[in-house]
Amino acid sequence: MIENYRFGKILINGKEYNSDLIIFKDHIYDNWWRKEGHNLCIDDVKEIINKKPDILIIGTGFYGLMKVSEDLIKYIKSAGIEQVIIKKTRDACEEYNKLYKNKNIIAAFHLTC
Helix, strand or coil: EEECCCCCCEEEEEECCCCCCCEECCCCCCCCCCCCEEEHHHHHHHHHHHHCCCEEEEEEECCCCCCECHHHHHHHCCCCCCCEEEEHHHHHHHHHHHHHCEEEEEEEEECCC
8 A cells, every 4th residue: 555655755565665666466666767768658568568457557757747648558458458547646646545455456656757
């Protein structure tokens, strides 16, 4: 469960993280770097797609500056992920907390801008 999020910091199950991350069902990858910084691309989500979650939640940053193209969303869905939720990271954290116990979810969060 995500306990707190603020610009550049997220608290998950009592542990604070200070870099962008991906929350998998069984672990957290806490050094997520994207190929093009604020433009999410296929290479950035390949490992997520390989895990085949039902839902992918993407947090686009405190101000929502990370961009997710319609083409990428179509690609993700064509790979078998039923739902892609894209929100500013604060709202994406709330969405994750609502769904994570009952759904097969992976979340990718940009923590700053």
